[in-house]
Amino acid sequence: MASATLTIHPRRPVTDETTVADHALSSLHELAQQDQERARLRETAIQTYMPLASRLARSFHGRGEDLDDLMQVAMLGLIKAVDRFDPERGVAFSKFAVPTILGELKKHFRDSAWSLHVTRRMQELHLxxxxxxxxxxxxxxxxxxxxxxxxxxxxxxxxxxxxMECGGAYNTRSLNSPVTVDDGAIELGQLIGAPDDRMESVPDRQALRQHVSELPAREQRILYLRFFEDLTQSQIAKKLGISQMHVSRLLSQSLSALRGRLLAEV
Structure with a gap:
């Protein structure tokens, strides 16, 4: 199959780079994907409109993203615009390319620039x-x-x-980030307290206290003497005037009952 060629209007020489690119774009869709001339025209169009992509990328600079990354995203948008452009619709390429590039930049901010996961709706609301x-x-x-x-x-x-609140998810800091304190520089993670086991056990202790209060008074007394006064079963038996075996049986029954009630709440 013979390759098609680009024909610039023979009666009017073209010197403006944008006009050359527009002529190239108007011929791209007529050429086969494998045509070397098509690849050359595509490259001409992309290079000509690179300043447009660069200008749009710079308009987003200062929002927490590296300019080089924004340039790459804008170039991706430009390439998509060149490949998708259809001159038969009668729309100038620049009017098609600008929203395409801006769409890629905005998508980048929605999907990539948030350090924590935030829904698309909340990201757009924040912007x-x-x-x-x-x-x-x-x-x-x-x-x-x-x-x-x-x-x-x-x-x-x-x-x-x-x-406004979800904006806190836009930029986060690493726990290894250095911070300055009176004693010098340390890592941010060192300022964050570790989990407190006693605080974590508060709900369980509250539930246990409630269930213990439901036991008979003698069983409550035995538990107190065993676990708070740290008395042995023999000492408890002597204090209450009952046998050590009876203390053991009551203690075992009480612990079994408490265990069952706590597990039932899980």
Whole structure:
């Protein structure tokens, strides 16, 4: 199969790079995927519109993402725009490419720039609020309140508060990050307390206290003497005037009953 060739209008020389790229784009869809001329025209179009992708990437700089990463995302959007562009629709390439590139950049922020998992709805809500705050600050001459933002975005105040709170998931810090304290630099993780076993056991101890209070008074007394006074079974038997074997039996029955009641709540 003979390869097609690009024909620039013979009566009007083309010198503008953008015009050359537009002519290349108009011919891309007519050429076969394997055609070497198509690959050359595609490369011409991409290189010509790289400044557009770069400009859009820079407009997102300063939001916590590395500029090089944003450039790569914008270039991906540009390549998608070149490959998907259909000149027969009568729309200029730039008008098709800009929303395509912006879509890739916004998708990158939604899916990749959040350190913790946040739903797509909450991510978009946070971005809406972030964009609205500078505008409202300029219009009102002061920092906008939650009510101001809610009215501007036609949202409830609860939705605005939720969107503002989820911003904490956007940037997180590693526990190995250095922080400065009076004694010098240490890691952030060293400032975070370890789990407190006594605090963790509070619910269990509360439940145990309730179940112990439901036992007969003598059984409660035996448990107290054994586990709080640390007396032996013989000492308890002498103190209560009963046999050591009886103390052992009552103690075993009480512990078995408490164990069963606690396990039943799990």
């Amino acid at each position: 809406q609020i972030s964009r609205a705050q500078p505008t409202l600050t300029q219009e009102l001459g002061r920092s906008p309140s939650v009510a101001d933002i809610a009215k501007h975005l036609e949202l409830s105040e609860a939705e605005v508060l939720a969107g």
